[in-house]
Amino acid sequence: MSTPEGPYELWSPEVTTNPFPLYARMRRETAVARSRHPSMEGPIWVVCRYQAAVDFLKDPRFAKSKQALSKESQRRYFRVSSLKHLDQHMLSADPPMHTRLRSLVAQAFTLRRVEALRPRITAIAHQLLDRLPPQGHVDLLDAFAFPLPITVIAELLGVPVEDQDRFREWTTTFLTPPKDGDLAPLRRMAQEFQAYLQDFLARRRADPQDDLASAMLAAEEQGDRLTPEELMSMVFLLLVAGHETTVNLIGNGVWALLQHPGQLERLRAEPALLDSAVEEMLRYCGPVRHSTSRFTTEATEFHGQHIPAGQMLVAGLLSANRDGGVFPEPERFDIGRQPNRHIAFGSGIHFCLGAPLALLEARVSFRLLLERLPGLRFAVDPATLRWRDSLLIHGLERLPVTF
Numbered sequence: 001m002s003t004p005e006g007p008y009e010l011w012s013p014e015v016t017t018n019p020f021p022l023y024a025r026m027r028r029e030t031a032v033a034r035s036r037h038p039s040m041e042g043p044i045w046v047v048c049r050y051q052a053a054v055d056f057l058k059d060p061r062f063a064k065s066k067q068a069l070s071k072e073s074q075r076r077y078f079r080v081s082s083l084k085h086l087d088q089h090m091l092s093a094d095p096p097m098h099t100r101l102r103s104l105v106a107q108a109f110t111l112r113r114v115e116a117l118r119p120r121i122t123a124i125a126h127q128l129l130d131r132l133p134p135q136g137h138v139d140l141l142d143a144f145a146f147p148l149p150i151t152v153i154a155e156l157l158g159v160p161v162e163d164q165d166r167f168r169e170w171t172t173t174f175l176t177p178p179k180d181g182d183l184a185p186l187r188r189m190a191q192e193f194q195a196y197l198q199d200f201l202a203r204r205r206a207d208p209q210d211d212l213a214s215a216m217l218a219a220e221e222q223g224d225r226l227t228p229e230e231l232m233s234m235v236f237l238l239l240v241a242g243h244e245t246t247v248n249l250i251g252n253g254v255w256a257l258l259q260h261p262g263q264l265e266r267l268r269a270e271p272a273l274l275d276s277a278v279e280e281m282l283r284y285c286g287p288v289r290h291s292t293s294r295f296t297t298e299a300t301e302f303h304g305q306h307i308p309a310g311q312m313l314v315a316g317l318l319s320a321n322r323d324g325g326v327f328p329e330p331e332r333f334d335i336g337r338q339p340n341r342h343i344a345f346g347s348g349i350h351f352c353l354g355a356p357l358a359l360l361e362a363r364v365s366f367r368l369l370l371e372r373l374p375g376l377r378f379a380v381d382p383a384t385l386r387w388r389d390s391l392l393i394h395g396l397e398r399l400p401v402t403f
């Protein structure tokens with residue numbers, strides 16, 4: 001049994017910018033590393049080796065539901081109870097609740113249904129590129145990577161696309177650790193977002209449309225299968241998960257290509273490598289740093305580590321995807337990498353529901369970005385780019401480019 005060397009300090013600004021050397025050290029020393037986050041009292045265990053991360057995500061001993069925790073453990077990890085009405089979704093649930101919630105929307109995200117969105121996604125991408133200033137200088141996140149997925153998911157759900165700036169602000173607050181323990185912005189965000197969703201769902205209930213929110217309301221009325229909180233939480237989850245991640249897949253992918261001009265040139269010369277290039281972006285700089293949390297309900301032995309009861313664990317997805325035991329030359333960005341069994345979309349029953357949609361959005365985006373912006377390059381020294389401070393998200397704050 002190894003003793004935890006930690007806590008490993010994962011949340012300093014240097015590590016946020018480049019977490020990979022620390023992840024490499026963690027993987028050498030242990031499969032499950034003890035860390036801590038400044039906004040939480042309890043430790044966070046990061047499952048950092050590939051096989052351990054896959055095993056962890058598939059292991060029913062690790063609970064998703066906070067109800068599995070004692071009041072004391074809940075207090076050590078969660079201080080904002082006002083989020084609870086937005087938290088009754090599939091990603092916070094264990095079976096059988098998880099199965100019920102996921103099956104209600106799974107149909108809308110199958111490969112076939114998603115493929116039907118290709119013309120609309122392509123049209124939105126063209127429109128955004130049409131609006132770029134000629135010979136321009138833009139923040140590619142603001143001008144393209146953010147509006148594309150938020151428009152797609154908003155249209156799918158039926159929520160007004162015009163409100164996208166509010167969604168972005170709320171989501172950023174939701175995903176950014178509180179500064180100096182100040183929870184007021186998080187509480188305000190929860191109240192505003194909740195009021196917004198309540199109002200939106202009331203309008204859809206009165207006047208159903210051809211969208212996913214109306215379909216979920218109909219399912220609720222027929223079988224009484226969703227409570228109002230579950231419905232609100234579902235829209236919240238899809239709206240947040242449906243854009244924040246894809247934004248950063250596009251942003252990080254552009255960053256990786258510009259950092260590796262040889263690979264960018266190779267992709268321009270061999271467009272057939274596009275799908276494999278997107279998989280390599282997911283592996284090398286995927287938008288999700290760590291999975292969402294799971295909890296031990298009793299003392300648990302796992303990959304040589306003893307984890308007491310009532311503790312929080314996450315899978316270190318970026319770390320697992322650089323595990324040299326699985327990926328030869330893991331620190332190399334190789335758009336032709338085969339095989340590439342990365343776990344950027346997670347694993348097990350919570351495997352990303354939106355993966356087909358995210359892949360389609362990314363493939364359309366990179367095809368058009370390469371076609372339409374032939375001279376794309378960084379507008380600033382890439383060493384000055386800042387990465388967002390977040391437990392979950394791996395993404396740039398801004399991505400200024402010229403073309």
Ligand code: HEM
Nearest residue numbers: 090091241242245246249291292345346350352353354358
């Ligand atoms: C779950 C990644 C895009 C919806 C997940 C998980 C990961 C992930 C890692 C599992 C989290 C965990 O087990 O703790 C990504 C990445 C994306 C992306 C890397 C883009 C590149 C999307 C999109 C949607 C979406 C576009 C839109 C619907 C979901 C949902 C879940 C989920 C609903 C929860 C599934 C469940 O609990 O059964 N995603 N995601 N994701 N994702 Fe995505």
